[in-house]
Each structure stands twice: as C-alpha cells, then as structure tokens.
Amino acid sequence: MADVVLITGASEGIGRATAFTFARGGYRLALAARTAETLKQTAIDLEQSLNAEVLAVPTDVTQPEQVQNLVERTLERYGRIDCLINNAGICMSGPFLQTTPEHWQALMAVNFWGYLHTIRAVLPDMLKRKKGQIINVGSIGGKMPLPQMSAYCASKYAVSGLTEALRLELQPQGIQVIGVHPGIVSSNFLKRAIFLDEVRPASSPDSQAQTSGGKAREQMQQALESFWVSQPEEVAEAIWDAARQSKSEVVVGMAQWAVGAYTLFPGWVGSLLQNVPR
Ligand SMILES: NC(=O)c1ccc[n+]([C@@H]2O[C@H](COP(=O)([O-])OP(=O)(O)OC[C@H]3O[C@@H](n4cnc5c(N)ncnc54)[C@H](OP(=O)(O)O)[C@@H]3O)[C@@H](O)[C@H]2O)c1
Numbered sequence: 001m002a003d004v005v006l007i008t009g010a011s012e013g014i015g016r017a018t019a020f021t022f023a024r025g026g027y028r029l030a031l032a033a034r035t036a037e038t039l040k041q042t043a044i045d046l047e048q049s050l051n052a053e054v055l056a057v058p059t060d061v062t063q064p065e066q067v068q069n070l071v072e073r074t075l076e077r078y079g080r081i082d083c084l085i086n087n088a089g090i091c092m093s094g095p096f097l098q099t100t101p102e103h104w105q106a107l108m109a110v111n112f113w114g115y116l117h118t119i120r121a122v123l124p125d126m127l128k129r130k131k132g133q134i135i136n137v138g139s140i141g142g143k144m145p146l147p148q149m150s151a152y153c154a155s156k157y158a159v160s161g162l163t164e165a166l167r168l169e170l171q172p173q174g175i176q177v178i179g180v181h182p183g184i185v186s187s188n189f190l191k192r193a194i195f196l197d198e199v200r201p202a203s204s205p206d207s208q209a210q211t212s213g214g215k216a217r218e219q220m221q222q223a224l225e226s227f228w229v230s231q232p233e234e235v236a237e238a239i240w241d242a243a244r245q246s247k248s249e250v251v252v253g254m255a256q257w258a259v260g261a262y263t264l265f266p267g268w269v270g271s272l273l274q275n276v277p278r
Contacts, residue, residue, distance in 0.1 A: 002053075004078040006030040006071070008061050008118060009088030011038040013187030014137060014239075017232035018085060021240045023052035030074040030081070032059035033088065061088045061114030064121075071121040080129065083243060084122045086115040086159075087137040091189055093216050094196025096150050103194070104151050111155035115162065123175075130174035133243055136163045137235075138181040140255040144262035147273050148216065167248060178242050182235045183255025184228050190220045228254045 005022045009015035010031035019029055023046050033039045036058040043056040055077050059070045074081055089111045092103060115136055126132030141149055142156030160179060167177035184190075195216040223229070230253040238252045251259045262269040 001079075002026050002028050003082040004028045004030065004074070004080055005083040005085060006032070006074055006081050006118075006122065007085040007087060008032045008059070008114065010056075011035060011042045013189055014182065014185060014232045014235045015085075015087045016042050017236035018087065018239050019046060019054075020050070021233075021236040022083075023050045023054075025240060025244075027083070028053040028078055030055045030057065030070070030078070032057055032061070032070050034058060034060050061117060062109040064117045067114075067117040067121050071118070071125075075125060081122050081125060081132065083133040083135065084118055085135045085137065085239065086118055088114055089137065089139075089189070091193035092151050092196070093149050093193060093220070095148060098196040099151050103196070104154075107151045107155050108158070111152070112158045112162075115159055119162075119166070126175050127173060132175045133178060133246075134166070134170075134175065135178045135180060135239055135243060137239070138163065138179050140181055140183045140251070140259060142179075143181055143251060143255075143259045145270070145273065147276060163249075176246055176248075178247060179249045180235070180239050180242055180252065181250065181255065181259070182230060182238075182252045183258065184223050184226070185230050185232055185235055186224060187232050190224060193217075193220065195220070230254070 005027045007015050007019055007029065010019050011033035015033070019031055019042060023029055029046065029052055031039060031043060031054060039056045039058055043054040046052040046054050055074060057070045057073050059066045061067055071081070090107060092099070092107050119134060122132070136159050138159045139156040141153045142160040145153055163177055163179040170177055235252050238250050241247070242250045
C-alpha cells in the first residue's frame, strides 16, 4: 500500500504545493486547514488532475480535540501515517511594545502549539510501528533574527528548538524529525499577515485600527518582488527531497545564504539588519 502523508495548512501556498508533490510521488493524502471550501477545492483538484486519494478534514490546529479527530480519521481511513508535515502558520510584524500578549498568544497558538498538538496526536502510532517522519516547516525567522518580528521569530525559533531536540529523542526509535526553513515565499501568507501600526496603540489582535501597517506592508510587498523570493513549488520540492533523502535540515533557496552569513558573522549581519530603513 502507498505511504500516507498528513499535511496541515494544505489548502493554499506551500501546503497545497506540497500536497501535489507528494501525490505525484504516489502518497495517499490527509489534508487539513480551517476553511472547508478551499480545502475541498484542493482535494478536488488533486483527485481530478492526479487521480490522488485524498481525505480532507477541516481542522483548526490550535484546537487539540480537532487535531485528535484529524489524526483518528486519517488512521481509520488509511491505517497509518508515514509522514506528518506541520506547515499551518500565520505571520505578524510590528514593534515589540505594540505586540500585546494576546498577539503573542494568537501567533504561538498556530505556529508553535499547532505543531505540538499534531506531533502528540501522531506519535503513538509512529512509535508503535517504530517508523515515521515528522517534517516541521519553520522559517528563516527561526534561524536568524528579523527586525520588527519578535513574536514571529520567537514562534519559529521555538519550532527550531522543538525540531532539533525531538530529533535526538526520536531518532533511536526509528522516527526522523526534519526542519525545512523557507525564506520569503510568494503566497498569500504575507498578504494575510498582521502588520501592527507603529504609532497607533494596540488593543486586540483583531483590531482593524492597528493592522493597517502601511509602511511595513509596503516593505513586505517590495520584498515579495525581490530576487529572494521562492515559489511554493520550490519549497514543496525541498520538503520532498528532505523526506526522500532523510535530511535533518534544509534552508530553502536564497535564504540559505542569509542564514549562512548570520551563522558565521552574527554581529555584522545583525548591524546590517538594524540599519534596514523603516
Ligand atoms: N510565505 C512565506 O514567505 C513564508 C516564509 C517562511 C516560512 N513560511 C512558513 O510556511 C508555512 C506555510 O506558509 P504559506 O506561505 O504557505 O502560508 P499561506 O499561503 O498563508 O497558507 C497557510 C495555510 O495554513 C492554513 N491555516 C492557517 N491557520 C490555520 C489554523 N489555525 N489551523 C489550520 N490551518 C491553518 C491556511 O488555511 P485556513 O486559513 O483556511 O486555515 C492555509 O491553508 C507557515 O508555517 C509559514 O510560517 C512562509
């Protein structure tokens, strides 16, 4: 029987591209995202274009009981999960003092706790079979600091720490834990990001008043038009290669140069980042 991959954040961007890549590689798919319509459309596109076997389960990864249901339904349908790809994530940018504890909680709930809930739910089955892969999609922001992105970087550094520590713990039990770190990717991720206005007071994460963030959004838009940008399909290929070749960690595309430079010369790169005009 073909291997089974479970992908979160699978309805758009990197997750959707990864679903197509794994389907082409012969995997059976379990896909999760919150919005039922876009998730269903992704499943239909995969079935129609690649004749893929797809289970689509609308799931909010911040809710452990919904994640448990996702994993139980996947195991009922396919009998096993060979590969978990933790990918669902959100982005936020803004000065530290404008970023309220509620903003931090909202971000960590998806970017960190979402990963934790899925790992906790799939691991008992993988441990029983002494086999499996857990691929955590991190970020360049989990390998080097990015200005005005303390909350996002903290969430992605947490993912890096989780990935590396879990790798040591689970490797002897037959389970590979892999980190894949994209740079800037052309998806709706940055369009959907919360940009906290630098001057207006923060109140709640949903407040329209503080999310206009004109300048920061403009800079992100410029970044999206730069030569640094990867396409979701490039990240999907990197995830596929990492899985097939059992790599521990991959930094995708041009981001590897930035991370390499920061690793070698943290002070110098830090001062360059500090002087980015805002
Ligand atoms: N794009 C970039 O520049 C970039 C750079 C570095 C790292 N990354 C990382 O790559 C991953 C994917 O990014 P992307 O660019 O593909 O983002 P995207 O295009 O915005 O897609 C995000 C996906 O996650 C889902 N999602 C969001 N919140 C969720 C939740 N609470 N529960 C379940 N699903 C949820 C979304 O669907 P619903 O909204 O319907 O739930 C969607 O399917 C993220 O972890 C991100 O941090 C992205």
